[in-house]
Amino acid sequence: MESHGLSRNLRHLRLLLSVAETGSLTHSASILNVSQPAVTQAIGKLERETGGRLFDRTRQGIFPTPRCEVLARRLRRAFDRLDPALTDVAPRLMLTATWAQLQSLVAVHEAENFTLAARRLGLAQPTVHRAISQLEQEAGQSLFERTAFGLLPTRQTRALVQAVMLAFAELDQADSDLSELDGGETGQIVVGSLPLSRSVLLPRALARFREQRPRYPVMVIDGRYDELLRNLRRGEVDLIIGALRQPAPIGDITQVKLFDDHLSVLARRDHPLAGKTGLTAKDLQECKWVVPRRGTPSREHFDALFAPIGQPESIIEAGSILLMRELLAESDHLGCISSVQAQAELSHQLLSELDVTANWPARPIGLTYRENWVPTKAQALLIDIIESEAKTLSI
Incomplete structure (x- = not known):
């Protein structure tokens, strides 16, 4: 079983994809402005990295192997994401941008600072600065606005960074696909x-x-x-x-x-309201609550229950079922969470579900x-x- 570590040499990957699609070393060399021996060397290197033959060479021509077809599908998806964003910045970047430069671009975008980006990549700060400068020189424009608060990406840069990250993800999945082909597990x-x-x-x-x-x-x-x-x-x-x-x-x-799914109202097993039937929003309005954060579907449904009479005044917002469980167990607080999420607490008799008259709308999960x-x-x-x-x- 071979191990796989597909290099991120974008020029080599473009060459392989071109040969897979055209079936011609000569034509691919011409498209990417390199010599035919350079194409042959690139394919040989990729075959060593991917653990097997990528093309069958016959008198009738050169044909992709199943291994190559697996890789080519991912490469096509990667470049379909990357190339439009590169072209939007400057068409020339499709031929000149390198993996290392794009990796630096992502790091600087995330850190908004050359020093922090370099630290994230484990590189020297001048190396990262030079990579961005080279991209900007090729693009003929600035990719970041230099401000007192850090480096702010342009709109095109933000779009490019997202495309780069999606392309990187496709290449990572290519490693996984190739490993699966040989019965291995990568990724x-x-x-x-x-x-x-x-x-x-x-x-x-x-x-x-x-x-x-x-x-x-x-x-x-x-x-x-x-x-x-x-x-x-x-x-x-x-x-x-x-x-x-x-x-x-x-x-x-x-x-x-x-x-x-629907919502449930939970309480400790010996809560004063436990065992009562037909509880209404009015019965619960004065209670202390632990509920999901604003902006979540659960919170919207909770708020809708009390909308006609006014929201409870004592509310703790929390997304943790563990925090909710412990707080309910130690006090008279009530909790409002998903019925499915409550199953574990109810089946282990850690909490009890109150009988609330509420037309909870269904929540798609x-x-x-x-x-x-x-x-x-x-x-x-x-x-x-x-x-x-x-x-x-x-x-």
Whole structure:
């Protein structure tokens, strides 16, 4: 079994993609303004890096192998994202921009400072400064506005950075695809986890995934929706699991509903209201509450319950079920969370559910991806398992 470490030499990757699409070394050399021996050397280097032959050379011509086809699909997606953004800044950058320069561009964009960007990359500050200067010289324009508060990217730079990060993500997935081809495991899955998924759905799905992929790296990132969405659109998160937004907040994502959920009101088991039936908003208005943050679907539904009579005055905003559970157990606070999320607390008899007369609207729970995202085999497996587990949670 070969290990894979596809180099990020953009010129070599462009050459390979051109040969795969044209079937001609000579034509590809002409398109990219290099010699034919340079094309041959680039392909040889990539074959060593990817662990196998990329082209079959016959009297009839040169033809991509299945390994090359796997790689070419990812390269095409990577350059389809990168090249329009490079062209928008300056067409010449398609031929001159290097991986190292674009990596520096992303780091400076994130840090808004050359020194901090260099530290993030483990490079000397002059190296990063020179990379940005070279890009700006080729582009014929500044990519950042120098201010007293740091380096502020232009609109084109922001768009380019997002395209670069998505292209980088495709190349990382190319490594995974090539490794899968040889029976190996390379890469990782990054899941953005919203509160509902953390207590029931995601743990069950990950346990099943581990049975089939015991060593495959998985990273779960807890966060607020807007933060996770930003990272998803930049390629740093592969999928988000939790409450969907209606309508979708932006057009370049895809939402897939798994099931509908409703809200529940929880309290400690010996709470004064425990066991009472037909509780109304008026009965609960004077209570102390622990509720989700503003801007979440759960909070919107909670606020709607009290809209006709006025909101409770004693509210703690929190996204942690653990904090809510402990606070409810130690006081007369009430909690308002997802019915699915409450299952673990109720099944272990840690809390009780109050009988509240409320027409809670259904909340769609599901997965959020980037538009036209193509998962690796490992990512697709986890999604299949999540969808299977979700069927057992539909309420």
